[in-house]
Amino acid sequence: MLFSSIIFLFYFLPIVLGVYFAIPKRCLRARNMVLLIASLFFYSWGEPVYLFLMVYSIFFNYFMAIQIYNEQHRGGSGKCNLVFTLIVNLFILGFFKYYGFVMDTINGVFGLHIKYTALSLPIGISFYTFQAMSYILDVYKRTVRPQPNPLKFGLYLSLFPQLIAGPIVKYRDVAEQLQYRETTKEKFGQGAIRFMFGLGKKVMLANYFGSLNTAITSLPDSKSAVITAWIGAIAYTLQIYFDFSGYSDMAIGLGKMFGFDFLENFNYPYISKSVTDFWRRWHMSLSGWFREYVYIPLGGNRVTVPRHILNLMIVWGLTGLWHGAAWNFVFWGLYYGVLLVIEKYLIGKYIAKAPAWVQHVYAMVIVIIGWVFFSSATLGKAWDTIGMMFGIGAPAFINTHTLYLLRTNILLLIGGSLMSSPKPMEKFRKLEARFPVLGLICIFSILILSTACLIYSSYNPFLYFRF
Structure with a gap:
């Protein structure tokens, strides 16, 4: 079930909100139970069999955290x-996400033809596995105490607003909110506005730029051109930002509606002035997770230069692999690792x-x-596209089809670029402060237009659904 779907917007969410707020504020245990049941139902919607995997992950990590804590309390290390x-969690993630990748690699390297059955990927497995591991590691480091109530821990791990697309929420950031949280009209309103803005970004912007990119990448090479390839790459650049940040906005907004405060996941990454700056702004919960649980334990930057470079390459290789089970994702991660090293030691000051x-x-x-490597079906296809962007193998610099694409899409491409900056939101906040009624009209217009797009268009992919 996707947030940007009719069944979620007009069936699932209203029912859950109605039941949740029908329970008095003082009965937080009952409200938590409603959210847990709703979250497990939400998770089981597409692949009911994987509900058992989620329940197993909840109880396994719940009991192991207590076991680690008790062992340390008795004087052991745990x-x-x-x-x-950690091995069990990584094995589950690796089996479901990388089994096919490993088999394809073995077949390709050794010239074998071992047959295997491709496994469907449980939704959000990368996100909730990382949340479980951060909880276990924090208990081990004694940063947090283990949650004594399995239902509260289950809610932390399966909470549907951030289950399928993050942000990756550390247990220590929501531990108190599981025990007590405020649900006010003001907070609910803020959450609803944030949710509808995210919905508009996903449905009206990401889907549009996605369809444009799909149309361009499906062109035969004979009809493409240098500028056409760049238009396709820019369209995907806008698609993935509005797709993922839109879902993060919806998750954060939904959290507020139920009384939770999740940390931000994006900070206008397309206004960055360096690669380092970009990764301080893009998918911040993932960057923070790798920094805290991989980079710093490896020694961070408090080591020799060669070891620091190795640490960066390990982290970015794993970052690429986290995003997908294919070599182009690994290369994408290493691509950024190399660039960050170059910025750090060679060109950053210039x-x-x-x-x-x-x-x-x-x-x-x-x-x-970088997004060309990320979006391409294979690494070879990525190199072909990048070659086309720089004139290698391109039949023309510009052609009639390019002119048609520019004439029909240039205003929306410029508008999308502007919407990825903080200026439009700043203007809206000023408008809302001076003319609240106009602000409400804008919000409900987004909801109405997004609903119309969902009804009349069948194109509604979610890029991070596979992670």
């Missing part, structure tokens, strides 16, 4: 239980002295090229 728990517009163009060209 390290063996920690390692065992970039900082360049004019702001030069910094911005530099960062965006690198990001756009």
Whole structure:
């Protein structure tokens, strides 16, 4: 079930909200139970069999955290239980997400033809597995105490607003909210507005740019051109931002509606002036997770230069692999690892002295090229597309089809670029403060237009659903 679907918007969500708020505020245990049941139902909607996997993950990590805590309380280290728990979590994630990738790699490297059955990916498995591991590691480090109530821990791990697309929520950030949280009219209103803005970004912007990118990438090479390839890459750049940040907005908004405060996941990454700046702004919960649980334990930057470079390459190789079971994702991660090393040790000080517009163009060209590796079906296809963007193998620099694409899409491409900056939201907040009624009209217009798009268009993919 997707947030951007009629069944979620007009059936699931209203029913859950109605039941939740019918329960008095003082009965938080009952409200938590409603959210837990709703979350498990939400999770089981597409693949009911994977509900057992979720329930297993809840109880396994719940009991192992208590076991680690009790062992440490008795004077032990708890390290063996920690390692065992992490191995089990990683095995489950690896089996479902990377089984086909490993088999394809073995067949390709050794020239074999081993047959296997492709497994469907449980939704959100990368997100909730990382949440479970962060909880286990924090208990081991004694940053948090284990949650004594399995239902509250189950709610933390399966909470439907952030289940399928994050942000990755650390237990310590919501532990108190599981015990007590405020649900006020003001907070509910803020959450509803945030949700509808996210819905509009996903349905009206991401879907549009996605259909444009699909139309361009499906063109035969003979009809493409250098500028056409760039238009397709820019369209995907806008699609993935509005798709993923839109879902994060909806998750954060839904959380507020139920009284939760989730940390931000995006901070206008397309206004970045370097690769380092971009990764401080994009998918911040994932970057923070790898920094805290992988990069720092490896030694971070408090090591020799060669070891620091190795640490960065390990982290970014894993970041790429987390995003998908294919070599182009691994290459995408290493691509950023290399660029971050180059910025850190070679060109960072020169970039900082360049004019702001030069910094911005530099960062965006690198990001756009990076998304080609991310979006392509294979690494070979990615190189073909990048070659086309720089004139290698392109039949023309510009052709009649390019002119048609520019004539019909240039205003929306410019508008999408502007919408990825903070200016439109700043303007809306000023409008809402001065003319609240106009603000409400804008919000409900987004809801109405988004609903119309969902009804009359069958194109509604979600790029991060597979993670």
